[in-house]
Amino acid sequence: MLTVRNLHARVAGRDILKGIDLSVRFGEVHAIMGPNGSGKSTLARVLAGHPEYEVTAGEVTFEGEDLLAMDPETRARVGVFMAFQYPVEIPGVNNAYFLKTALNTVRKHRGKEELDAMEFLTLVRERMKQLDMDEAFLNRPVNEGFSGGEKKRNEIFQMAVLEPRLAVLDETDSGLDIDALRVVADGVNAMRSADRAFLVVTHYQRLLTYIVPDVVHVLSEGRIVRSGDKSLALELEDKGYGWLEEPVGKP
């Protein structure tokens, strides 16, 4: 469903991605690991269409369509979702109002009926229950005054409501205590299905004991230097990222 070929990208005048090749199929969970500065988050943001990131070469197709030609909202509407590493606080915008607008925009694009207030409430209540969230959440401004854990949980909650085809989780585990991590992982696992794929960006193996990946990729200096199954994550946990500094996989 997602094919990335020779992707190069830069931000603020610096080349970060230097030739990423990646292929994800429906039903799969891919983990992207790597040391700080390797380009993990850049990859996530490029896929979501962040305007500050410039693609300088390569292509990305999503279900056969040119993803890079779409603006960020179109990507969201066709089913690409990114859970932000740093969710943005938006004072004055009510969570429920925002999410209902987003959901109905996405539903409309997918040819589904828009939900009225009652239907929306029924849906979000059910999703909140799964994520062990307080309903008061709905009436707070988006992310404003949320703790780090609440922000991450809110990202997963939005994902659960918007039901994307491809979910990119950008270091969703960072800053979470073990209970919150379990809740987030349960939320993701509940959504795993044959018509959905996940790209889980993480620095640590910890999250991957809860969200078990099908494929693990290791990123270093803007390239994927190794790919393997879940045992690769454990290997990294043992050896750290130090061995990557040797010229492995470089042409």
Add this chain to the structure above:
Amino acid sequence: MMLDQYATEYAAARARRPSDEPAALARTRDEALDRFMALGFPTTRDEEWRFTSVAPIADQAFALAAPDTDARHAGILPFRFGDAFSAELVFVNGQYAPALSTVPALPAGAQVGSLAAYIAGHASGVEGHLAQVASFDRRAFVALNTALFADGAYIQIPAHAVLDKPIHVAFISTGAANGRPAMSHPRVLVVLGDNSQASIVETYAGQAGTRYFTNVVTEAVLGSHAVLDHYRLQHESRGAYHVGAMCVNAGRSANCASHSISLGGALVRNDVLAVLAGEGVECTLNGLYLADGRRFVDNHTTIDHAMPHCGSREIYKGILADRARGVFNGKIIVRPDAQKTDAKQTNRALLLSEDAQVNSKPELEIFANDVKCTHGAAVGQLDEDAVFYLRSRGLGLTEARHMLIHAFLGDVLHRMPLVPIRHGVEAVLERQLAQALAAAA
């Protein structure tokens, strides 16, 4: 200079005045004209007008608007509130239009109607109040209004009376007079007795595409414990010049709120002056403005804490698009007697384009030592991270910007207790923002 034409207009207006206009008022008008001729129009050398050139007004030969009470003009009104309101007074070109107005039964002793009619019938009735709160000594536009006003609204609520529905005072301008751009000088006088309460909404509108000059003065006198919720919704034609003063004198423990909403006009200057003249007054000043194209909006406010234990809360927020310019000057005076003053001022502007501009200045003059005074000002652009966040969830660029702008204005809108006003303003904002954002895209 074009000042002479005002003397000519004044002489003509004087000749047309009803013969029963009280002598004291006639004298006041003569003095006001003399004062205006001496002051002339302010220039940018005048500190109060440093950023605002009124040359476009000063350089034109406006003629006093002609009475025109054609019922079709009611169609120009952008805001009608129907049953949610009690009285609706409609003025066309500064003259009362009884056929377009409705005045239902009011509490005993209350007066709501044409100021000119009231003056004609009650020779000394307004003497104690008219031109008392709005001093024209150093204000050229107030002087000009005092000399030239033909009519306006008179609202007097006796002690202990409470109006359960708001009053709407609407001023419509139709444009030209005798082939020249027209001017009108509406006057509103509000007198609230002790313990009385009223909500008053003034709206200003004009025939689209026309150029004219509205120069309004509102004076409000609040007795002790009186409550006034006052709105001024300025939605003039985009080619119009609007200068408005709102002057309030609040007695002991009175509660006064002024909401100033500026959506139209090519060149707009709003002055709000609140004198907290008794102990324990609560004063709220709310301001909201939107300008696009090359339009210019200036808001000057003064809160004069003259007595102890008064509180004031002021929030002004503006949105400027294209090449629009805004000015905000918020003065807070705390007199030596005004101990325990609690004053808070916030002023924020959102610039939607690189070419939009705002000049903003808080001015605190504090002469008492046991007071709490805070102010904050910020000028910024839309948070691009927030825009991306909303887009990444499926909202279109325009929709995302719209949502953030509404959030920006949220607290000012929510501080307006009258729901129909909030909805009316939101509807106009919606349309204007859609245009401004489309132009920016």
